[in-house]
Each structure stands twice: as structure tokens, then as C-alpha cells.
Amino acid sequence: MNPNNVRQFSRLRKSIDWSQRQFDFPRKERIAAVKQFVGYHHCEDGATLRVPVPLIALAVLIYVRMLAPRAPRVLITTKESGLRPTAANLELAVNQIPPEVKLGATLRRMVTEAIFSPWGIVKIGLHTVGKALGHDYGESFVDLVTLDDYFVDMAAKSADQIDYEGNDYWLDYEEFMESDAFKRKDGLKADEYTLIGPAGEDRAESMTADSSPETAKDKLWLRDVWLPDEGLLLTYGVKSERLHRVVDWDGPERGPYPKLCFSEVPGNTVPLPPVAIWRDLHELANSLFRKLGNEAEAFKRVLGFPGGNDESVEGFKKAKDGEGIAYNGGRPEKLEAGGVDPKTLAFDMQVRDLFSYFAGNLDSLGGLAPLTETVGQDKLIGEAASAQLRDMADCVVETSGEIFTALAYYEWHDPIKRRKLEKPIPGTSLSVVINWGRESKQGEFSQYDLAIDVYSLQDNSPSTKLQKLGLIMTQYVFPMAPLIEQAGGTIDVQRILEDIGKYADMPEVADYVTFMEPMQQPGWKSSSNAPAHTTREYVRKGQPGQSRQGASAAMQQLLMGGGVQDSEMQGASGGAV
Numbered sequence: 001m002n003p004n005n006v007r008q009f010s011r012l013r014k015s016i017d018w019s020q021r022q023f024d025f026p027r028k029e030r031i032a033a034v035k036q037f038v039g040y041h042h043c044e045d046g047a048t049l050r051v052p053v054p055l056i057a058l059a060v061l062i063y064v065r066m067l068a069p070r071a072p073r074v075l076i077t078t079k080e081s082g083l084r085p086t087a088a089n090l091e092l093a094v095n096q097i098p099p100e101v102k103l104g105a106t107l108r109r110m111v112t113e114a115i116f117s118p119w120g121i122v123k124i125g126l127h128t129v130g131k132a133l134g135h136d137y138g139e140s141f142v143d144l145v146t147l148d149d150y151f152v153d154m155a156a157k158s159a160d161q162i163d164y165e166g167n168d169y170w171l172d173y174e175e176f177m178e179s180d181a182f183k184r185k186d187g188l189k190a191d192e193y194t195l196i197g198p199a200g201e202d203r204a205e206s207m208t209a210d211s212s213p214e215t216a217k218d219k220l221w222l223r224d225v226w227l228p229d230e231g232l233l234l235t236y237g238v239k240s241e242r243l244h245r246v247v248d249w250d251g252p253e254r255g256p257y258p259k260l261c262f263s264e265v266p267g268n269t270v271p272l273p274p275v276a277i278w279r280d281l282h283e284l285a286n287s288l289f290r291k292l293g294n295e296a297e298a299f300k301r302v303l304g305f306p307g308g309n310d311e312s313v314e315g316f317k318k319a320k321d322g323e324g325i326a327y328n329g330g331r332p333e334k335l336e337a338g339g340v341d342p343k344t345l346a347f348d349m350q351v352r353d354l355f356s357y358f359a360g361n362l363d364s365l366g367g368l369a370p371l372t373e374t375v376g377q378d379k380l381i382g383e384a385a386s387a388q389l390r391d392m393a394d395c396v397v398e399t400s401g402e403i404f405t406a407l408a409y410y411e412w413h414d415p416i417k418r419r420k421l422e423k424p425i426p427g428t429s430l431s432v433v434i435n436w437g438r439e440s441k442q443g444e445f446s447q448y449d450l451a452i453d454v455y456s457l458q459d460n461s462p463s464t465k466l467q468k469l470g471l472i473m474t475q476y477v478f479p480m481a482p483l484i485e486q487a488g489g490t491i492d493v494q495r496i497l498e499d500i501g502k503y504a505d506m507p508e509v510a511d512y513v514t515f516m517e518p519m520q521q522p523g524w525k526s527s528s529n530a531p532a533h534t535t536r537e538y539v540r541k542g543q544p545g546q547s548r549q550g551a552s553a554a555m556q557q558l559l560m561g562g563g564v565q566d567s568e569m570q571g572a573s574g575g576a577v
Contacts, residue, residue: 009243013236016164016225017198019154023147024201026270030116030147031204033275036282037116043208053289053352055282056275059359060115062366063274066389067396068111071104074404078448086442092421093436094408101142103403109144110260111396118271120260121145123167123224124403125251126410140410142403145257148203156269165257166225168198168238173218182235182244190218191239198238226255250413252406260399262392274359281355288348298338306330360388405450412445466503469496 037060039051076091078084098104106122114120124142145167153162173190176182193215195206221238226249233256235245249255261271305313308329315325316332356362411417419436434440477484477491484491494515501509 012164013241016151020151020198022154023151026118027147027201029276031202033116033279034204035207036279045207050290051286052293053285055285055352055355056278059278059362060112062362063115064108064111066365067393068107071098071107072400074450076408076448076450080443080447083443083447087448089421089434089436089440090408090412090448092423093419094404094411096419097140097407097411101140103142106142106144107400113144113146114260114262115273116275117147117273118261121150122258122403123256124258124406125256126414140407146204148197154269159269163229164225164227166223168221168223170219171222173220176220184242184244188240188242191221193219226257228255252409254402258399258402258406260395262395278355278359281351281358285348285351285355288344288351292340292345292348295338295340300337302335303332304335305332365389401450408450409445412441462503462505466500469499469503
């Protein structure tokens with residue numbers, strides 16, 4: 001596209017407006033799902049009815065915690081042996097960026113958006129226009145772009161064939177006017193700030209704020225458009241329709257908009273968000289539970305007095321326990337009306353079980369309750385449930401790799417950025433501080449291969465480290481103690497206790513055991529009197545489990561009028577309904 005061709009620019013704007021309208025339904029569904037997520041008490045424009053069973057919120061919190069617990073780290077390698085020291089330095093430099101751009105928080109928001117929207121989208125780049133876009137000069141950025149602001153060529157048959165994509169945003173009017181990056185400013189006035197979309201559609205932000213808020217500064221409504229075929233990045237005013245900037249794209253080949261999606265739709269460019277699968281069961285479960293709540297509130301139990309007179313009834317009501325009264329009416333009877341319908345309650349329980357099933361066995365993923373009667377079965381189900389989680393995690397890793405590729409690209413091509421890198425000395429606990437800048441870079445960026453360390457995305461909190469330490473010691477170190485001793489090794493029990501205290505946030509644990517001076521390295525000696533062969537006897541008892549699903553199934557059978565065995569009833573009483 002020739003940016004000076006008014007006709008081509010007008011045609012591009014019309015195509016973008018058309019593509020924007022194609023997202024009307026996904027945007028409405030996203031907002032409706034978000035309202036179910038926040039429930040009735042978050043804001044005035046939240047869910048219209050109470051959400052006593054927040055199944056969507058439960059699923060979202062579990063998946064976000066599992067998929068993006070922290071920012072990942074990157075491994076950078078190269079096949080050129082002479083460039084390996086530079087690759088190691090580039091790796092250290094790139095790994096300094098995540099805390100600078102708050103990548104961990106952005107990834108969590110991206111995963112959350114990908115659950116509610118067809119994509120979780122971020123915009124990535126390197127600012128070269130001072131503070132005009134809210135970032136310092138030369139600063140890398142990774143900013144979330146919601147579905148309310150994003151657009152893509154909806155006439156394309158696949159993501160590889162799009163003619164354009166981009167996003168809308170608001171910019172301070174004074175910063176825009178003072179920046180040299182934008183042109184055609186003569187007579188330009190500030191836009192009226194609004195939380196309504198270009199075609200008057202609602203946005204998620206309007207749930208918690210008025211659609212026409214009062215701002216402290218004047219704003220301009222701008223739109224960035226990336227044209228992959230032409231290698232151009234355009235900026236124009238949404239209201240004024242003025243073209244303010246045209247620059248040659250000087251960034252990663254795949255553009256500035258890495259996208260995360262979890263489920264492709266055959267023959268369709270718009271993916272399927274997980275919440276679209278969950279929402280019907282979530283709404284049905286809440287509808288049934290509200291009905292059960294109304295039935296429970298309508299339940300009444302009163303006394304009926306056949307015959308007699310008002311004086312006798314009043315005397316009965318006022319009498320205290322053990323008192324005698326003169327009463328000439330019939331024997332009072334208990335009268336009940338209303339109450340929870342057992343069949344409706346059983347159906348509601350089944351719906352909630354189905355939600356957990358279609359959401360990937362939330363009980364197993366979230367560690368909410370045992371699923372079966374044996375640990376072995378629970379382990380198998382947990383591994384099967386984690387298969388879906390692994391597929392989703394692979395999508396997060398792939399998108400994270402695209403983000404890090406862009407960050408590494410900008411870090412490499414940044415002509416002014418300088419860093420201090422702390423480089424460890426192999427074989428020692430020492431490190432050396434080196435300078436990283438333009439003069440430190442050897443070769444071309446294309447000579448370096450970028451790889452994401454998948455495991456760095458997983459939770460590595462102190463409690464997780466404590467679990468790993470226990471697993472490693474009991475399954476590997478202690479059983480191999482005789483072999484370690486034969487090889488001349490020892491197990492440092494004092495160091496183990498110190499690490500246990502550190503990870504458990506109880507440093508005093510190391511003081512519970514005292515060591516005599518000089519402290520001898522504890523060795524693990526096998527007893528000479530130990531038998532050469534040992535036998536183990538396994539006894540399996542038919543003890544009922546107390547899994548949530550087993551309890552739910554037994555309770556549903558009871559509510560439907562069926563009989564249950566004593567063992568099933570015991571499991572139902574111990575499980576969570």
C-alpha cells in the first residue's frame with residue numbers, strides 16, 4: 001500500500017471497520033462471560049442474577065495458576081562455537097528484561113484473556129519516541145491488548161494470509177502534539193474520551209465505570225495497523241481519520257502481536273475460547289441452585305390444631321417445657337410445605353460433576369479432593385487430566401517463545417542500551433561483572449537460536465522446592481546411600497536441615513539437631529547383620545474411599561429414591577457434596 005494514496009488508505013480503513021464489526025458477537029460473549037466470572041457483588045453492572053456456584057471463576061483461577069505461575073526464563077544457544085560467549089551474554093541480558101517489563105503479570109493476564117476470548121494478545125516493541133507511548137526512550141514493552149481493542153483481517157482464510165492487524169489505544173493529547181514521531185497535527189483537537197467502541201458497542205471496562213468518564217488530561221483515539229506484506233506500521237486517528245505515522249517495520253518477522261489460543265476451529269480463523277465450552281453448564285448449575293435456594297427458603301413447618309378453641313391454642317403456644325395447661329383440642333400435628341426437591345438437587349450435582357469433567361477434571365488439577373478410592377487410580381486420573389493441561393501449557397510456551405524472540409531481537413538491535421551482567425565463573429561460586437552494549441555483540445542475530453526453558457514456567461515456590469527435596473531424598477539419595485559411601489561420598493545432613501528450614505520458612509529446624517565439634521560428615525553405612533534378601537507383604541483392604549465423585553454419585557442415588565450399600569453411604573458421608 002502506498003501511504004500517499006488517499007484511495008488505498010480509505011479502502012484500508014473501510015476494511016478495518018468491517019473486520020471490527022465481525023467481532024461484535026465474540027466481544028459480547030466475552031463481556032457476558034466476564035460478568036459470570038465476577039458474579040453479582042463485584043460491580044453494579046456485573047451479573048444480573050446471583051452466582052452462588054462460581055464454577056467459571058474456579059476453573060479460571062486454577063488454569064491461570066497452573067499455566068502462568070511466574071515469568072519464564074530463556075536459553076540462547078548457537079551452532080557457531082566462536083559465538084557461544086556472546087550467546088551466553090545475550091541470554092543473561094534477555095533474562096533481565098522480564099522483571100523490567102513485568103512480564104509475569106502480563107503473561108497471567110494474557111492467559112486469562114485467552115480463556116475468555118479467542119486470543120490472548122500482547123503487543124511488543126521497542127520505544128524510540130520518548131514518553132509518547134507511556135514508556136521511556138529505548139525501553140522494551142510487552143503490553144496486553146484486549147479483544148475490545150484488537151482487530152485482524154477477517155477476510156483472510158488463515159492467520160498466514162492476513163493483510164493487516166492492529167489495535168486501538170488512547171494517548172495523551174499533549175504528548176502526541178509534542179512528539180516528532182507523528183505528523184499532520186495542524187488544527188487537531190482532542191477526542192472525547194469514552195469507554196464505548198467505535199460502533200457504539202459495550203466494552204469490558206464499562207462494567208466498573210461510566211461510559212463517558214472524566215479524565216485528568218485530554219486524549220486522542222489512535223489506531224496502529226501492521227501491514228505484513230508491505231512491511232509497514234501505520235498510525236491514524238480513529239475519529240479524525242488522519243494518517244499520522246508511516247514507518248518501515250523493523251522488528252521480528254512475525255510482527256508485533258504474539259497471540260495465544262487454546263483451540264483452533266476447522267475452517268475458521270477465530271479460535272474457540274475454553275469459557276465458551278464451560279459457560280452453558282456454569283449457567284445451568286447456577287440456575288438450578290438458585291431454584292433450590294428459593295425452594296429451601298419457601299420451606300415451612302407449622303403445628304396444626306384440629307378442633308379446640310383459640311384459648312387452648314394460645315395456652316399451648318405460651319406454655320413452657322414441663323408446664324401443665326388446660327387443653328380441650330385435638331392432638332397437634334406437624335404440617336410441612338415446600339422444601340428442596342430431591343430430583344432437582346441430584347440433577348444439579350450431576351451438572352457440577354459434568355462441569356468438572358468438561359473443564360479437564362478440576363478436582364484433580366486444583367487438588368480439591370481425591371477422585372477415587374486408591375492413590376494409584378488418583379495418580380492415573382491426575383496424569384490424564386494433566387494431558388489437557390500440558391497441551392495448553394505447550395501453547396503458552398510457544399507464545400512465550402515468540403515473545404522472547406522479539407525481546408531478544410530488540411535487545412540485540414538496541415543501539416543505546418547498556419547493561420551490567422553478572423556472569424558466573426564455571427566450577428566456582430564466584431561471578432564477574434561485565435558490560436553489555438553495542439560493542440559486545442558479535443555476529444548477526446540470525447546466527448543465534450532461541451529456546452525457551454519449559455520448566456521455568458512452572459511453579460518453583462519454596463513449598464514446591466520443599467516437596468521436590470523430600471521426593472529426591474526419599475526416592476534417590478537415601479536408597480543409594482550405600483553406593484554413595486562406597487564411592488567416597490557423604491550426605492550432609494546439616495545442609496539438608498538448613499534447606500528444609502529455609503524452604504519451610506522455619507530456620508529454627510536446623511537448631512533441633514546439634515552436631516559435635518569437630519563435626520563429622522555423616523555417612524550411611526549398611527549393617528553387616530542385615531539379611532541378604534528381604535520380603536515384603538502387601539495387604540489390600542476393601543476400605544471405602546471418600547472421593548467427591550463417589551460421594552456425589554451415592555448422594556444422587558439416595559435423592560432419586562434408590563438404595564445404597566453401607567460402604568457407599570460411608571463414603572458419601574465423608575466426601576464433599
